[in-house]
Amino acid sequence: MYPPKNGAEVRLWKTAQKLSTLGDLWVAAPPGEQRLDGDMEPIDVTSPLFNHQPVWDELWTGLFAVSARHPLRQPLANAMVEPVERTTVSFDVVVCEFPQVTDAAAELSTSHDAKLLLNKHNADYEILDGYLRERSVPSVVRRRLVENFREFEANAIETADVTVFQSEEDRKRFDVGAATDTFVIPNGCDYRSISHGGDPEAAARECGIPGDGFTCVFLGSYDYAPNRRAARLIIDDLAPALPDVDFLLLGRNPPAASGDNVYAPGYVADLAGALHLADAALCPLTTGSGTKLKMLDYFAAELPVISTTVGTQGLSVEPGREALVCDDAEGFVGGIERLRSSPELRRRLGESGREIAAEHSWDSLMAEYDAVIEALRD
Template sequence: VDALVRERRFDAAHVDTIGLAPLATRVPAPLVQNHHNVESAMMERRAASAPSALRRALYRSEARKLAELEWRCADYTALHLAVSELDAERLRERVGAADVRVVANGVDTDWFAPRRALGHGDGGLVFAGAMDWYPNREATRWLVREIWPLLAADRPERRLAIVGRAAPAEVAGAARADARVEAPGFVGDVRPWLDDASIYLCPIRDGGGTRLKVLDALAMAKPLVATALAVEGLGLEAERHYLRAEAPHEWLAQVRRLESDAALRRRLAEAGRRLVARRFDWSVIGRALVAAHRDAARAARPLRSISGGTRAPAPDTAAPLPTRRCPDAAESEAG
């Protein structure tokens, strides 16, 4: 970074995670900080659902440290980018009157485009996501442990593909024990797996931000069954863009509905594809991101005088932070 600054002048500095923000103080330009998640909020949520008291204490401690880092980094950040209005609200609660703008995650709708007929019903069920990311890992464990046995017993000819690297032991074991379950690991191109499937399952119950996997699935015109948390921040409407399921028996009921109703499959497929093309295509997101960078550069505010004393006090790192729950998080996650 020091070498680059000596060689060139920069109008703005963009950092893609809060962990890199301190490094950007070396760049004499307004800082734009991108938040894929509000890290402290995500850790608070993880603490709330941790299975042991020790893990809960550890995650709460991490949440306090992350909240303090978010607060301190606001001192030298010209513009914060959040992926949803919900995350923007969470971030403002932590950093006060800082400039926070929403620039959503996006998807290349030309690349992720269906080849097969919309709403076709001759494929199986699919989930795609890297399982070294803990929300995906826990989601797939829950899927094979509690949801798939109901689906398999109800209709023995059903098939399930869980696509992505670092499959946990439960997923790998299910694929070995049951010929109807596939776990191919990392694939160079996920589109054929999505295209062949009839229904995309997203049983995410933890994490933060918004889920790119959901945007990919909708761009591929997949009828989607998901938890409310899995689609959090995307503006999806249940029964219009996806079918909501929380408890295992609800997953069974929603999959049954889709398998037995071709018109419903097609309606969800069309609505999901339209939504992402209109709101989340990279051409739309790119314009918003460019505008944000231009505004940050034109502001030309000194790097360390952005907050002007208007931010909220730093969080009390000796006391637990209040845990904010999104709608439906109590019943039900984000990558």
């Protein structure tokens, strides 16, 4: 979680910073590259179950095809609960941030007689369904896996005292009853720092990009499957179709890119400077839910954006006003050509998008957790 290097980690870090102002905060997670910065106490979770992503992610998810109560759930819960209980601290609220730790969070809230706060980053069953469809998984297996996973998510929402969704669309997907306390707190952006622009010249050197041609940027962590698929569309379809356009893939663990007009430097510290290298931003996501941090970062940099419908979820985006919206590679190619030929369209989209970013500053969004904590007190 610290230092944050992708959208989910930024959300986690901003939430943790806010919660640490409301009480004493312990963070149970695998140890990161640096110690936590701020008024937080780390609880290092060192179990191999959490150290190997294929185990706690792919295998854990895949076993829902067998049963909603599959055999890996309890060992994973134990691996999280045991180091927390060794602290001998009595907790008032247990905050659950990822599906894989839901069972542990529920156990800890019960043993500590604590309230359970569930932060739903996504409707994960929707992401899973799209992932399986693209891989042509047999429909009987896909339906069973997705139905079991949705049941698991719905049960977690019912168990929690309060659930925070990132979009109204996600809340509606679970048909939450009136008896369940829910809030919608979308993702945000560091509007002020990104809008100031960073150091584009230094970012150009770090990214190894000439910076003198028309440049399109895509931002994402590529260990997340929807981002990997979006990057492949850029590398395999958009870059060959537009050989005189440069494509910049920013973010952790970038895919291999063979095209001369594709640059994939990986994680860059000066995000603002790197974004200001670009003339346009892309969000070709085909699956996902919640609000997309990358979209808000693009808008804060006043970049004209071309996005799929999925990319605009959770945001008040009117196609043609704040972004060009299309859902296939041909549409993205046409959109890039439109932007390249029209400085006026780029300016207009950038100015409209900036207004959305200004309404989604992290400071104002995280202030809404005051009401969440008050709901947990009742």
